[in-house]
Amino acid sequence: MTTTPKRDSYDVVVIGAGPAGLAASATTAQAGLSTLLLDENAGPGGQVWRAIASTPVTAPEQLGADYWAGADLVKEAQASGAEIIQRATVWSLDRRLEIAVSSGGASAFVTARRVILATGALERPFPIPGWTLPGVMTAGAAQTMLKSSGLVPDGRTVIAGQGPLLWLLAAQILRLGGRIDCILDTTERGNYFAALPYALDFVTSPYFAKGLAMMREVKAKARVVTGVSELVASGEGQLASVTYAARGHRETIPADLLLLHQGVVPNVNLAMAAGVEHHWDDRQLCWSPLTDADGNTSVVGIAIAGDGAGIGGAAVAVLRGRIAARAAVESLAPAAIAKLDAENVVRTALAQAERGRSFLDVLFRPAPQFRIPSGNTIVCRCEEVTAQDVLDSVAIGATGPNQLKAYRRTGMGPCQGRLCGLTVTELMAQARGKCPQEIGYYRLRAPVKPITLAELAAGPKTEDDVKAVVRG
Amino acid sequence: MHRDYDVAIVGGGLLGSAIAWGLGRLGKTVAVLDEGDIAKRASRANFALVWVQSKGLGMPAYTVWTVRASESWARLAAELKEQTGLDVSHQRNGGFHLTLGEAEFEQRGQLVTRMHNQVGAADYRMEMLSASEVRKMLPLIGPQVSGGSFCPLDGHVNSLRTYRAFHAGFRQFGIDYFPERPVSAIARDGGEFRLSTPKGEIRAGKIVLAAGNANQTLAPQVGLAAPMGPTRGQIVVTERTMPFLPHPLTTIRQTDEGTVMIGDSKEDELDDRTLKHSISAVMADRAQRMFPHLARLNVVRSWAGIRVMPRDGFPIYDQSETHPGAFVACCHSGVTLASNHAFDVARMVAAGALEPELVGAFSARRFAGDSAVVNNQY
Amino acid sequence: MFKRSDQDNRLSVQIFVDGAAVAARQGDTVSAALLASGRDVRRATAVSGAPRLPYCMMGVCFDCLVTIDGVGNRQGCLVPVADGMQIEIQKGKREIGK
Numbered sequence: 001m002t003t004t005p006k007r008d009s010y011d012v013v014v015i016g017a018g019p020a021g022l023a024a025s026a027t028t029a030q031a032g033l034s035t036l037l038l039d040e041n042a043g044p045g046g047q048v049w050r051a052i053a054s055t056p057v058t059a060p061e062q063l064g065a066d067y068w069a070g071a072d073l074v075k076e077a078q079a080s081g082a083e084i085i086q087r088a089t090v091w092s093l094d095r096r097l098e099i100a101v102s103s104g105g106a107s108a109f110v111t112a113r114r115v116i117l118a119t120g121a122l123e124r125p126f127p128i129p130g131w132t133l134p135g136v137m138t139a140g141a142a143q144t145m146l147k148s149s150g151l152v153p154d155g156r157t158v159i160a161g162q163g164p165l166l167w168l169l170a171a172q173i174l175r176l177g178g179r180i181d182c183i184l185d186t187t188e189r190g191n192y193f194a195a196l197p198y199a200l201d202f203v204t205s206p207y208f209a210k211g212l213a214m215m216r217e218v219k220a221k222a223r224v225v226t227g228v229s230e231l232v233a234s235g236e237g238q239l240a241s242v243t244y245a246a247r248g249h250r251e252t253i254p255a256d257l258l259l260l261h262q263g264v265v266p267n268v269n270l271a272m273a274a275g276v277e278h279h280w281d282d283r284q285l286c287w288s289p290l291t292d293a294d295g296n297t298s299v300v301g302i303a304i305a306g307d308g309a310g311i312g313g314a315a316v317a318v319l320r321g322r323i324a325a326r327a328a329v330e331s332l333a334p335a336a337i338a339k340l341d342a343e344n345v346v347r348t349a350l351a352q353a354e355r356g357r358s359f360l361d362v363l364f365r366p367a368p369q370f371r372i373p374s375g376n377t378i379v380c381r382c383e384e385v386t387a388q389d390v391l392d393s394v395a396i397g398a399t400g401p402n403q404l405k406a407y408r409r410t411g412m413g414p415c416q417g418r419l420c421g422l423t424v425t426e427l428m429a430q431a432r433g434k435c436p437q438e439i440g441y442y443r444l445r446a447p448v449k450p451i452t453l454a455e456l457a458a459g460p461k462t463e464d465d466v467k468a469v470v471r472g
Numbered sequence: 473m474h475r476d477y478d479v480a481i482v483g484g485g486l487l488g489s490a491i492a493w494g495l496g497r498l499g500k501t502v503a504v505l506d507e508g509d510i511a512k513r514a515s516r517a518n519f520a521l522v523w524v525q526s527k528g529l530g531m532p533a534y535t536v537w538t539v540r541a542s543e544s545w546a547r548l549a550a551e552l553k554e555q556t557g558l559d560v561s562h563q564r565n566g567g568f569h570l571t572l573g574e575a576e577f578e579q580r581g582q583l584v585t586r587m588h589n590q591v592g593a594a595d596y597r598m599e600m601l602s603a604s605e606v607r608k609m610l611p612l613i614g615p616q617v618s619g620g621s622f623c624p625l626d627g628h629v630n631s632l633r634t635y636r637a638f639h640a641g642f643r644q645f646g647i648d649y650f651p652e653r654p655v656s657a658i659a660r661d662g663g664e665f666r667l668s669t670p671k672g673e674i675r676a677g678k679i680v681l682a683a684g685n686a687n688q689t690l691a692p693q694v695g696l697a698a699p700m701g702p703t704r705g706q707i708v709v710t711e712r713t714m715p716f717l718p719h720p721l722t723t724i725r726q727t728d729e730g731t732v733m734i735g736d737s738k739e740d741e742l743d744d745r746t747l748k749h750s751i752s753a754v755m756a757d758r759a760q761r762m763f764p765h766l767a768r769l770n771v772v773r774s775w776a777g778i779r780v781m782p783r784d785g786f787p788i789y790d791q792s793e794t795h796p797g798a799f800v801a802c803c804h805s806g807v808t809l810a811s812n813h814a815f816d817v818a819r820m821v822a823a824g825a826l827e828p829e830l831v832g833a834f835s836a837r838r839f840a841g842d843s844a845v846v847n848n849q850y
Numbered sequence: 851m852f853k854r855s856d857q858d859n860r861l862s863v864q865i866f867v868d869g870a871a872v873a874a875r876q877g878d879t880v881s882a883a884l885l886a887s888g889r890d891v892r893r894a895t896a897v898s899g900a901p902r903l904p905y906c907m908m909g910v911c912f913d914c915l916v917t918i919d920g921v922g923n924r925q926g927c928l929v930p931v932a933d934g935m936q937i938e939i940q941k942g943k944r945e946i947g948k
Binding site: 063092094095100102109275366393395396397398399400402403405406407408412413414416437439440443445446447450452453454456458459460461462463466467469470471 | 484508509510513515516576605630631632636639640642643651652708710711729734736738739744746747748749750751752753755756757758760766767768769770771772773774775785790803
C-alpha cells in the first residue's frame with residue numbers, strides 16, 4: 001500500500017473518500033486529469049459507507065441498500081485511475097493550494113491546480129450534563145463499530161436524540177441482535193407543525209417511504225418515548241443511568257451505554273483554516289461555506305462537495321461531488337467534458353435528491369436546551385471548560401470565541417473546536433443577545449490535526465527560514 | 473456612554489489593561505476602549521516570558537526599567553491572586569538562551585560581553601554556561617546543545633491568565649471595559665478629551681493611547697509620535713506532557729498546564745492568518761535538537777502574531793504638550809513590563825506627569841530627525 | 851457494553867492491553883477492540899484526571915487517546931490492530947519519552 005503521493009503536483013486533489021470525494025475523484029480521473037484522493041481512514045467510504053470494503057456485516061438487508069449503493073462508487077473510483085491513499089491525514093491547506101499530508105509517519109507536500117474538499121460532517125455536539133462520562137457515545141460511533149467490526153450493544157442501552165440517522169442506527173442494531181432498552185426521542189412537538197409547509201416535498205422524496213418503514217421497524221421492537229425535553233447522564237466515573245423528562249413526567253433508566261444523536265454538521269476545520277469564508281446557517285444551525293452552484297468557495301481553486309458544504313446526505317453528496325468535478329474539468333481540460341454525464345442530468349438528479357431536505361431540517365431542528373447548556377455542564381471536552389466558565393468570561397468582556405479562548409482555553413485542545421465550537425458560538429450569542437453570525441467562530445489554523453514535532457521538523461526549509469529563526 | 477472618566481485608556485491589551493488596573497487600584501475612574509473578538513491582539517500571541525537577559529543593548533536605561541519590572545512582578549502576581557483568586561503561575565528561577573553548535577555559542581558570548589560593557593546598565597548577572605553546566609540544570613538537553621546564556625532574574629508567567637486576571641480585576645475596581653469600540657477620533661475640548669467610537673463618545677480628563685502598533689496612527693492626534701516597526705512571529709504548541717523543563721528558554725517554555733511552546737521567528741510579513749510551515753520546521757527542528765525527547769510530542773496548534781514593536785525595539789512613553797493629559801505608551805515587552813505599567817506608569821498618569829528618572833529615556837523625541845533603525849534583537 | 855455479531859468471520863488478532871492478552875479481529879480499530887474486550891479501558895485526562903472512553907469513533911473527539919507500541923497519544927479509533935500490538939491505557943499527561 002503506497003503511503004507517499006507519487007507526484008509533487010496534481011491537477012486535482014480531493015480530500016475525503018466519502019460519497020462526495022469518491023464521486024469527484026472518479027469523475028476527474030475519468031476525464032484524464034491527474035487526481036489524488038486522500039482519506040484519513042483505513043478504507044474508503046467516509047462515515048455513511050464506512051468499512052464498505054471490509055465490513056463483516058455482509059448480509060445486504062442488515063446494513064441496507066443505501067449503504068451497499070456505495071460499493072459501486074468505490075469500485076468506480078478505484079478503477080478510474082485516481083491515485084488513492086488511505087490513512088493519509090491532511091493537516092494543512094492554504095490559498096496557494098499547497099497541501100500537507102501525513103501518511104506513514106511522514107509528511108509530504110503536494111500542490112494542486114484544483115482542490116475539492118469532501119471532508120464531510122461530524123455529529124453535532126450534544127452537551128447534556130454527564131455527556132463526558134465513559135459510556136456516553138454518539139450514534140455515529142455505534143454505527144462505526146457496527147459497520148467496521150460487527151459490534152452491537154449488549155448491555156443496558158439507551159439511544160437519545162432525533163433525526164433520521166438515529167432510526168437507521170436503531171434498525172441496524174436490532175437487525176444484528178443488539179439490545180436497545182429505550183429510545184428517547186427529543187423531536188420538539190412544535191416542529192411537526194413548523195415542518196408542514198415542506199411536507200409535500202418530503203412525502204414525494206426518496207426519504208419518506210424509507211424513513212417511515214424504518215421507524216415502524218424499530219418501534220415494533222423497542223420502547224420509544226417521545227417529546228423528551230430534558231436529559232441527564234449520571235454516574236460516578238462511568239455511566240450508570242439516564243434521567244429524562246417528557247411531557248410532564250420524569251424517569252431514570254439504568255444504563256451502561258447512552259448513544260446520543262441530534263443531527264450532523266459540516267466538519268469545517270480544514271476549510272476554515274484554508275481561509276474559506278463561512279456563514280451561519282440558521283436553518284441548519286451550523287457554519288456553512290459560501291459556495292456557488294459548482295461548490296466553488298471564496299478561495300479560488302478550492303471547491304467543497306458533500307455534507308461539508310451543508311448537510312444533504314449521501315445521494316446529494318455524490319451529485320455535488322460530480323458537479324464540483326465537472327467544474328474542475330471544464331476549467332482544466334474542457335475538451336474532456338464530453339466524457340462526462342450531461343450537466344442537466346446531474347442537476348435534475350440533484351434537485352430530486354434535495355427534495356425533502358427542508359422538511360427534515362425543520363422537523364429535526366434540535367431544541368435549544370440540547371444545544372446550549374448551563375452551569376457545570378462541560379462545553380469544551382478537551383480543556384474541561386463548563387458553560388458557567390463561558391458565561392463568566394462574557395461577564396468580564398469576552399465578545400466572541402477567540403477572546404474566550406484566551407481566557408479559558410476553549411478550542412485550544414486537539415479537537416480544535418470540533419466538539420465545542422458550535423456550543424460556544426450559540427452560548428455566547430444567547431448570553432450577549434446577538435445572533436451567531438455576529439459572534440463568529442474560532443479562527444482556525446494548520447495543523448488541523450496533530451502531527452509530531454519530528455514530522456513538522458522534517459519539512460522543507462530554506463536559508464531564509466533559518467535566518468528568520470536563528471537570531472542572537 | 474457620556475459619563476466622564478478620570479482616565480480613558482485606548483487599547484485593552486496587556487499594556488492598556490495593566491495601566492487601567494493600576495489606575496483603578498489608585499481609586500481612579502477608568503474606561504478601557506478595546507477592539508472586538510477579531511483583532512491583532514499581541515496580548516493573545518506572546519511567549520509569556522518575564523525576561524531580562526539580552527534586553528537593552530543600545531539603551532542602558534532599558535536594562536534598569538526591565539530589572540525593575542522583574543523585581544516587582546511577584547507583587548503584581550500576589551495582588552492579582554488576592555483580588556481575583558487567579559494564580560497566574562509566575563515563576564522566576566532564571567532562564568536560558570541555548571545555543572546549538574560552537575558558532576552560535578561564540579556569537580552569544582560576544583553579545584553577553586557587549587552587554588556587560590554597557591555603561592549605566594543594571595546588574596542582571598547574565599553569564600555564559602557550558603553545555604555541562606547547562607545540563608546540571610536542564611538534564612534532558614541533547615548533545616548538540618553547546619551551552620548558552622543564563623540569567624537568574626529571568627522567568628515566565630501564564631500571560632493569558634494574567635490578561636484574564638486584569639479583566640476580572642476591572643470589575644472589582646469598577647473599571648468600565650468597552651469592547652468593540654475602536655477609537656476613530658480624539659478631540660480635546662474644554663479641558664477634557666472626547667473619544668469617538670462606533671457606539672458613541674467617551675469623555676475623560678486624561679487619556680492613555682495603548683493601542684499597540686496602532687499608536688503610530690493615533691499618537692499624532694494628540695501631537696505625539698509613535699514610530700512602530702512591527703514584525704510577525706510564529707509559534708508552535710504541543711500537547712500536554714509531564715513536567716520536564718524547570719526553566720524557560722527564549723525559544724522553548726513549558727507552561728503550567730504542561731504544554732510546550734516553541735518559537736520564534738521574525739518576519740516582515742504582517743498577515744497573522746497565514747503560516748509558513750517551513751519556518752515552523754526550523755523551529756521544530758531546533759527544539760528537538762535541544763530536547764530530543766520532544767520529537768515524538770504532537771503539535772496541536774501553531775499560530776502567528778504581529779509583535780507590537782517600536783521602531784528601535786525600546787518602549788515609548790510620552791506625554792503631550794499640545795494636548796495636556798494625553799499619554800502614549802507602547803512597548804514590545806507587555807508581559808515583562810506589566811508590573812511597571814500597573815504600579816509605576818499608572819501612578820505617573822494619575823499624577824499627570826511622567827517621571828523622567830524612570831522613563832525619560834523612552835520619549836519618542838529620540839526618533840526626531842533620525843532614520844536609524846537600530847534594534848535587531850527581536 | 852458491546853458484543854460481536856456471530857456472522858463476523860474475520861481473522862483473529864492478538865493484542866496486549868496493559869500486558870494482558872486480548873482477542874481482536876483483523877480490521878478492528880484499536881478503540882473498537884478495547885471497547886469489545888470487556889476490560890476497564892477508561893483513560894484519565896491530562897487536564898484533571900477525569901475518566902473518559904471514546905466518544906465519536908471517527909477521529910474528531912480525541913477521547914480515544916491511547917499508547918500504542920510505546921508511542922503515546924495515538925487516536926485509537928484511527929489505528930487498525932495488528933498481531934502483537936502493545937496497548938497501554940493512559941493516565942494523565944503524556945510521559946517523557948513515550
